[in-house]
Amino acid sequence: MSSQTASKTGYTLITGATSTIGVEVARRRSSSDRLLLHGRDLNALEVLAAELRAVTEVRTWCRDLASPEGLHAEFSQLLEHGNIHVERVVHAAGHLKILPFRSIELSDTMAIFNVNFFSIIEILRVLASKPYREHLNSVVLLSALFSKFGDKGNAVYSSSKGALNSLIKGLAVEFPQTRYNSLILGAVKTRMTEHLFSQDENSHRFSRYLLGTGRPSDVADAVDFLLKKDLWMTGQEIFLDGGASIA
Amino acid sequence: MDKIIAELCEIFEVSELPVDVRFEDLPEWDSLNALSVIALLDSSYGIQIDAARLQKFGSINEFAQHVLSNRK
Numbered sequence: 001m002s003s004q005t006a007s008k009t010g011y012t013l014i015t016g017a018t019s020t021i022g023v024e025v026a027r028r029r030s031s032s033d034r035l036l037l038h039g040r041d042l043n044a045l046e047v048l049a050a051e052l053r054a055v056t057e058v059r060t061w062c063r064d065l066a067s068p069e070g071l072h073a074e075f076s077q078l079l080e081h082g083n084i085h086v087e088r089v090v091h092a093a094g095h096l097k098i099l100p101f102r103s104i105e106l107s108d109t110m111a112i113f114n115v116n117f118f119s120i121i122e123i124l125r126v127l128a129s130k131p132y133r134e135h136l137n138s139v140v141l142l143s144a145l146f147s148k149f150g151d152k153g154n155a156v157y158s159s160s161k162g163a164l165n166s167l168i169k170g171l172a173v174e175f176p177q178t179r180y181n182s183l184i185l186g187a188v189k190t191r192m193t194e195h196l197f198s199q200d201e202n203s204h205r206f207s208r209y210l211l212g213t214g215r216p217s218d219v220a221d222a223v224d225f226l227l228k229k230d231l232w233m234t235g236q237e238i239f240l241d242g243g244a245s246i247a
Numbered sequence: 248m249d250k251i252i253a254e255l256c257e258i259f260e261v262s263e264l265p266v267d268v269r270f271e272d273l274p275e276w277d278s279l280n281a282l283s284v285i286a287l288l289d290s291s292y293g294i295q296i297d298a299a300r301l302q303k304f305g306s307i308n309e310f311a312q313h314v315l316s317n318r319k
Contacts, residue, residue: 098282099279099282099283099286100258100279100280100282100283102260102283103258103282103283103286103287152279153279153282
């Protein structure tokens with residue numbers, strides 16, 4: 001243990017670690033951080049953990065974020081029993097549903113908001129408490145371009161991401177010893193979004209991407225920057241979108 | 248059969264639908280309404296279908312028959 005570098009004394013929690021972006025971030029961070037990998041698919045989680053245990057210490061947390069009841073207590077216990085100090089958080093878990101607004105049912109809205117927003121509030125409430133907040137250096141919440149611009153069929157999902165954009169500002173001010181930033185992502189082809197890339201009628205979505213659509217490695221690049229220790233940035237919404245928002 | 252047509256009317260926000268035309272011939276047809284039809288099939292009839300398949304039906308009637316025969 002004494003030979004560990006300072007950056008490896010604490011953990012990076014990645015929610016949705018088995019998602020397309022989550023996996024990329026986990027692999028990237030494995031070279032410098034201990035990892036606490038969260039996901040809802042136990043098998044996928046264990047496979048990823050096994051791969052990364054070759055290079056760093058990995059703990060896993062299998063939990064569906066669609067039901068945030070009890071999440072606070074469970075996460076508290078996980079940290080306490082595992083003697084885990086979380087220094088960084090990347091919230092990569094997300095639930096997408098694009099439908100005409102008239103067709104969205106309350107159960108869809110709840111599913112979207114539970115995974116995207118309410119769950120990370122519960123997690124961060126634990127990390128903001130006295131035993132943990134002194135260790136928490138940086139939190140990055142993955143948000144979406146359409147939280148800042150309108151998109152048909154996207155109002156509910158986008159508002160759940162918009163909620164994250166506001167959350168980081170309040171938290172940045174309330175807990176100045178921790179950096180809280182949101183990453184406003186343009187289109188990245190992932191398991192969650194691939195259906196949007198395959199349909200011809202969606203091709204208009206991508207015509208404004210000056211640099212083309214994004215890759216998971218592009219996201220990991222930005223996450224690396226935002227997780228930099230003592231970064232002089234907090235409460236910010238960082239646009240990573242291949243130029244889509246200005247075209 | 249009437250139930251499916253009624254559900255489609257609600258999605259397209261019309262009081263009646265010409266059932267012998269293709270989906271894409273409907274003035275109300277767009278990619279968003281397609282998503283609603285897909286969601287309806289999944290949640291109410293247990294049928295998974297994509298937008299490309301929807302457009303292949305020769306008529307809305309044919310689509311409704313398909314749903315009735317394949318519902319789970």
